[in-house]
Amino acid sequence: xxxxxxxxxxxxxIALGGNAIIAKGxxxxxxxxxxxxxxxxxxxxxxxxxxxxxIVTHGNGPQVGNLLLQNELAREExxxxxxxxxxxxxxxxxxxxxxxxxxxxxxRRGIWKNVVTIPAQVIVDxxxxxxxxxxxxxxxxxxxxxxxxxxxxxxxLLKEDAGRGWRRFVASPYPIDIVEKExxxxxxxxxxxxxxGGGGGIPVSYHEDGxxxxxxxxxxKDLASMKLAIAVHARTLIIITGVPKVTLNFGTPQERSxxxxxxxxxxHYYQEGQFPAGSMGPKMMAAIEFVQADPENRVIITNxxxxxxxxxxxxxxxxxAY
Ligand SMILES: NC(=O)OP(=O)(O)O
Numbered sequence: 001x002x003x004x005x006x007x008x009x010x011x012x013x014i015a016l017g018g019n020a021i022i023a024k025g026x027x028x029x030x031x032x033x034x035x036x037x038x039x040x041x042x043x044x045x046x047x048x049x050x051x052x053x054x055i056v057t058h059g060n061g062p063q064v065g066n067l068l069l070q071n072e073l074a075r076e077e078x079x080x081x082x083x084x085x086x087x088x089x090x091x092x093x094x095x096x097x098x099x100x101x102x103x104x105x106x107x108r109r110g111i112w113k114n115v116v117t118i119p120a121q122v123i124v125d126x127x128x129x130x131x132x133x134x135x136x137x138x139x140x141x142x143x144x145x146x147x148x149x150x151x152x153x154x155x156x157l158l159k160e161d162a163g164r165g166w167r168r169f170v171a172s173p174y175p176i177d178i179v180e181k182e183x184x185x186x187x188x189x190x191x192x193x194x195x196x197g198g199g200g201g202i203p204v205s206y207h208e209d210g211x212x213x214x215x216x217x218x219x220x221k222d223l224a225s226m227k228l229a230i231a232v233h234a235r236t237l238i239i240i241t242g243v244p245k246v247t248l249n250f251g252t253p254q255e256r257s258x259x260x261x262x263x264x265x266x267x268h269y270y271q272e273g274q275f276p277a278g279s280m281g282p283k284m285m286a287a288i289e290f291v292q293a294d295p296e297n298r299v300i301i302t303n304x305x306x307x308x309x310x311x312x313x314x315x316x317x318x319x320x321a322y
Pocket of ligand 1: 062
């Protein structure tokens with residue numbers, strides 16, 4: 001294989017949760033975020049040393065929610081920034097952090113590889129019904145009492161987020177395509193390590209004349225990562241989350257973790273309502289669509305500490321065609 005070809009079996013898209021970069025209970029200080037990213041990229045760099053290449057994507061839920069809050073607090077002093085632009089800001093700021101941590105980890109490991117961040121525009125349908133029914137939790141967690149006060153005083157939409165506390169919700173339409181996908185493929189052919197699709201990408205939609213414009217929403221990063229993985233013909237999509245394995249009957253005495261499930265089983269459990277919206281739901285939806293796209297595709301859902309073992313097949317939940 002020449003250096004201008006990409007081995008799809010050694011190419012993986014790895015999606016880091018925004019909630020792993022600002023963990024629950026943390027304020028989101030820049031130092032905290034750098035520390036979390038450093039810890040997360042170490043095993044990624046170990047896998048690079050084994051010959052893998054990656055597209056690293058990341059969530060932005062806590063970060064874009066914090067920016068929105070800053071924006072609203074400063075609205076008397078400086079012009080407000082629309083949500084699509086705030087998404088773009090997180091692509092840059094979080095891309096900077098992840099890119100630098102990857103570079104430093106590779107230098108320490110004696111690996112030389114180009115790393116670059118691309119703030120990718122992701123096409124959505126601005127008439128997607130999801131624009132009218134917000135499902136994406138962003139920003140800090142509140143108690144129910146704080147949330148009710150904010151709903152009354154500020155008119156924000158706050159809802160309970162998968163048993164973890166109350167959060168603000170914004171629209172999250174389905175990602176259709178990636179504007180910069182050809183540039184991304186070109187850089188992969190040249191063996192670049194890419195940070196792109198961050199925050200689910202910057203949401204944009206087409207006008208009838210073919211021009212594009214930002215849409216104020218936050219795309220789910222697991223669905224955008226899946227679209228990216230399909231676009232670059234990666235065979236592996238890795239979704240890093242807070243738990244080592246996906247479980248059935250979560251939080252009940254019947255709870256059990258899943259090691260390896262087929263596409264048919266994943267669909268069955270999804271339809272049974274085993275995976276709540278706002279947590280495991282979009283991850284499993286992304287997994288189903290990715291494996292459906294090609295029977296050679298596989299998805300690994302795990303946490304950062306189990307990544308090495310999961311890639312070796314000894315940890316995590318694996319979703320495969322058969
Ligand atoms: N955009 C997005 O899905 O972010 P989180 O993963 O942080 O929720």
